[in-house]
Amino acid sequence: MEEIRAYIESGVLELYALGDISSEEKLQVETMASQHPAIQAELDEIERATILYADAYAVEPAPQLRDRVLNSLLTNFADDRRLKTVQHEDRDDVISRRLAAVSAAKPTASIFYKYGFAASVLLLCVSIAATAVLYTRLQDSQQKLITLTLSNQKFANQVNNMSEEINVFRDPSYKLIQLKGTQKTPASALTVAWSASKSKVLVDLQTAKLPAADKGHQYQLWAIADGKPVDLGVFDTAATDSADMKTMKSIGTAQAFAVTIEPRGGSVNPTMDQMVVIASL
Incomplete structure (x- = not known):
């Protein structure tokens, strides 16, 4: 459960919801979500929160702007809508009458049509530009909300870690080894x-003095119980882990503790020639 909680708190689920991760990381998130209901539930909650925020701050164009555009379009095409359907008439007669009507039309009507059409196109462009600006602002607001949520979550985790560290020193059942x-x-x-x-079991990363490990290796904590090594999990230095003290795997009986440098992700058995610290109880 500790590893699942750490994975949820790592922030990778928020990045997945934003689509800001590589294809390999996306596959990893989907695999973890299919294997752990807690991770799937957290991912659903993040996506639900993003959708609710988008719905809450959605902005529609003003109804007056829509009416103005439609009225302009109706005005521009009014002449075509008033044309009557001609039935049972000679085609040449129809063409002659229409040419005569066009010749008799005043020049101002043609000018009005041109300027009216230009005005409708201008209004349409303004509407599209306004919608684009609103969409950009909405995207920025969503990004700020997600950033703020991640910051609050990180702060809450730090507070929880500090509270747990204080409890360690107050609780007489803990032994500092x-x-x-x-x-x-x-x-x-x-x-x-x-x-x-x-x-x-917790390890104090703040005061740890361990040899440097490259990106391909991690420190692995072991307990010696009944003469056999027991894996208690892997950890990095304080510069990599977010907490000063890191909770490891649980164990109730141990005769010694030791740390080795292992390939990233840990090993089944300790590499004895890579042991860096040890203490017997």
């Missing part, structure tokens, strides 16, 4: 907070 460097890295050090009764 100082892991010291091995012969390979004698200057290394790490503090582990462990509550056997609550089966909770």
Whole structure:
């Protein structure tokens, strides 16, 4: 559950909803959502919030502008609408009468038609431009809302982490274990907070002194229980992880703790020659 919560809080689901991730990351999100109902529920909630915000701030063009455009179009094409259907008449007679009507029309009528048509096109262009501006503003507002939501979520996570860190020092069931460097890295050090009764383990990233690990590797915490290594999860340095103390996998019984450098994602068994710190209880 801790890994699922961390994945939800990473912000990748919000980026997925925006479409701002690569195809590989999109496939990963869809795979995780299909495997974990909690992730799917969070993704649905994010998409629902985005839709509700768009509906709440949708802006339609003013009805007066629509009426003006339609009236202009009706005025421009009024002459064509008044033309009567001619039936059972000689085609030459019909053509002659229409040519005569056009010849007798005043020049001002042609000018009025041209300016009327130009005005209707101008109004249509203004309407399209106004709609584009409103759409751009709506997009900006949506982006700001998502950014604000992510910032609030990050702040809430920091508050929760600080509260949990304070509880560790107040709770007498926690034991602070100082892991010291091995012969390979004698200057290394790490503090582990462990509550056997609550089966909770946390590592202090703020004061950790560990050798640098490249992008392809992570630190992996191990517990020695009944003479066998037990995986307690992977972690990065304080510069990479968002919290000062990171909650690891649960364990209620242990005789020692150790940290090794493993390929990113962790290993099934510890790489002994990559052990950097260890402490026996």
